[in-house]
Amino acid sequence: MEVGRFAPSPSGRMHLGNVFAALLAWLSVRSAGGEMVLRIEDLDRNRCTAEYERLLREDLLWLGLDWDREQRPQRLGDADYEAVLDRLADRVYPCWCSRSTLSEASAPHASDGHVIYPGTCRDLTEAQRAAQTRPAALRLRVPEETIRFTDGVYGPCEEDLANQCGDFVLRRADGGFTYQLAVVADDIAAGVTQVVRGRDLLSSTPRQIFLYRLLDRQPPNYFHIPLLLAPDGRRLSKRERDRAMDVLRRELPPQALIGTLAHAAGLIDADEPVSPSELARQFSWDRLRPADIVVGEGSLRACRD
Ligand code: GLU
Secondary structure, eight states, X not given: OOEXXXXXXXXXXOBHHHHHHHHHHHHHHHHTTOEEEEEOOOOSTTTOOHHHHHHHHHHHHHHTOOOSEEEOOXXXXXXXXXXXXXXXXXXXXXXXXXXXXXXXXXXXXXXXXXXXXXXXXXXXXXXXXXXXXXXOXXXXXXXXXXXXXXXXXXXXXXXXXXXXXXXXXXXXXXXXXXXXHHHHHHHHHHTOOEEEEEGGGGGGHHHHHHHHHHTTOOOOEEEEEOOEEOXXXXXXXXXXXXXXXXXXXHHOOHHHHHHHHHHHTTSSSSOOOOOHHHHHHTXXXXXXXXXXXXXXXXXXXXXEO
């Protein structure tokens, strides 16, 4: 059976882009008769709040996007993540480089903006390691190898891990696990077979597929979806409170909101109110247009870029 998930972070009120991601994840799994899991991704404890978490659930239910089970929230130092890290121990090494030393090193940057790790701490001797006094991050050694996969929306994708990404961090120096490790551990624990998320995370996927391989698990199918952009081309954001749910809920009933989004994405021919269940009956990934969607100012009319 297909298992999909919502994996929202309660670091602000949902915006239209989050609604779009939740809608597509729901349609994909419900149209296949599968099971939906809700996982609140609160890795970043400083920005996530219980009140945003409550509002998230309420907003999803207002939209008519339900779930069958919940996965426990992520926690710093979780035993499951430790267990995953243990299994990767052969490839993991301590790293003392700070973000600022790395950016000063003028190393090349990957497509998502992170510095491609130049390998500074990879081959330190035991004596050099013992001489360090600060806590270390833990980094995963990547091979000279190209990871290939087929995205359900964007088609064939590939990344040369060593040259386009570099060794990446699994646990930060402060002890916190990174998104890359946590998302793979959690999706495995929940039995997730399909991942639907914004195309801003497409560049993380080769790292995650590599982790699945090291853990000897089958990766899920990936469907990355177009982004919703403000008229100036910037991604909608929680921080700037773009098209946030409190405003959207005052402007429109849920089915009108869903109809507008589905129409802008190419899923239905007319911009008319529609329920998620009606949409699920006719849903096909082939209909989704991969172009990003520009959300018009002052109105919810979304148009294709
Ligand atoms: N928590 C992430 C977000 O809110 C989603 C991560 C994922 O789907 O892998 O954007």
